[in-house]
Amino acid sequence: MTHPVDLVEVWRGDLLECVHQGHAVVSDDTGQIVESWGDPKAMIYPRSSSKMIQALPLLESGAGAHLTDEQLALACASHNGAAMHTDRVQAWLKDLGLCDDDLRCGPQMPDDQDARYGLIRAHERPCQVHNYCSGKHSGFLTLTKHLGAGPDYELIEHPVQQACKAAFEEVTEETSPMFGIDGCSAPNHACTVHGLARAMAFFATARDRSDRRSDAAQRLIAAMLRYPDLVAGETRACTELMRAMDHKVAVKTGAEGVFVAIVPERRLGIALKIADGATRASEAAIAAILVKYGVLDPDHPATVARRTPTIRSRRGLAAGQIRPSAALG
Numbered sequence: 001m002t003h004p005v006d007l008v009e010v011w012r013g014d015l016l017e018c019v020h021q022g023h024a025v026v027s028d029d030t031g032q033i034v035e036s037w038g039d040p041k042a043m044i045y046p047r048s049s050s051k052m053i054q055a056l057p058l059l060e061s062g063a064g065a066h067l068t069d070e071q072l073a074l075a076c077a078s079h080n081g082a083a084m085h086t087d088r089v090q091a092w093l094k095d096l097g098l099c100d101d102d103l104r105c106g107p108q109m110p111d112d113q114d115a116r117y118g119l120i121r122a123h124e125r126p127c128q129v130h131n132y133c134s135g136k137h138s139g140f141l142t143l144t145k146h147l148g149a150g151p152d153y154e155l156i157e158h159p160v161q162q163a164c165k166a167a168f169e170e171v172t173e174e175t176s177p178m179f180g181i182d183g184c185s186a187p188n189h190a191c192t193v194h195g196l197a198r199a200m201a202f203f204a205t206a207r208d209r210s211d212r213r214s215d216a217a218q219r220l221i222a223a224m225l226r227y228p229d230l231v232a233g234e235t236r237a238c239t240e241l242m243r244a245m246d247h248k249v250a251v252k253t254g255a256e257g258v259f260v261a262i263v264p265e266r267r268l269g270i271a272l273k274i275a276d277g278a279t280r281a282s283e284a285a286i287a288a289i290l291v292k293y294g295v296l297d298p299d300h301p302a303t304v305a306r307r308t309p310t311i312r313s314r315r316g317l318a319a320g321q322i323r324p325s326a327a328l329g
Helices: 047-054 056-060 069-075 083-095 113-121 134-147 159-172 193-204 212-226 237-244 279-292 301-307
Strands: 005-012 015-027 033-037 179-181 187-189 250-254 258-263 268-274 310-312 318-324
Touching (some): 005 279, 015 193, 015 279, 047 159, 047 193, 083 134, 159 187, 159 212, 237 301, 258 279, 268 279, 279 318
Antiparallel strands (some): 005 015, 015 033, 015 268, 250 258, 310 318
């Protein structure tokens, strides 16, 4: 097994103060490795980077045929809990004849400052619609209703989760050896970094095919690219990087240092995992790889803010820099 390699450096003055190691894979349209760093066979949980895969059964089954692109973007989202997100999720639940109590993702204080401070000022607690994953779970509920299945859709034996597992194994082209419970209480299946990149390449080439799964993949990616603000939110890397790439490349973060990219014009899928789980490193690494493959402008403000951000003191003085290692160019 290959060890993780240096991917991102943190400099303070002239001293290399910290190094983030990890694994990354770029996969082509045949599922083969174009380039890799570290161990392509490293086993990881994709966490929220796999939401597009988890949404495939929603469309393949016909359950989501009536859904809008906004709803499909939310099904793939790790959103900020802003009003633009929660209002749409609440409307979606209402359309299903359901309410916040029917979700199984759990309440979460929103990251969006207006929403967060609004709750605090009103002495109110966050609801489940504020959860990063409430859009994904609304998709699970939509499929649950379509299947006539029981309400505990988050359990591994539930038909919804069995459909998600089957889709996951088929697009990664791997048999998942285990699953963990994600922060939103749904199962998250393990795969290799290569398997995750292979799955992203499947999405990148979906427009070349006309089968039901590829049609579903095309709709999901089109929705993400059309509504990057619903996939994450203002100030977030996913939203700002998709905008910086003129809505031509879909990117999605996952907890504990995972990031993926879907590059249709280059027919490539990209996946990476930072070993220590640092978000600052996963953002810098994905930006560096996207620049390396010519789909992200190195001078765009959104790129600079992730790939080579300046570290500042509390008074705003420039104190150092985060930047890709020599391995990432």
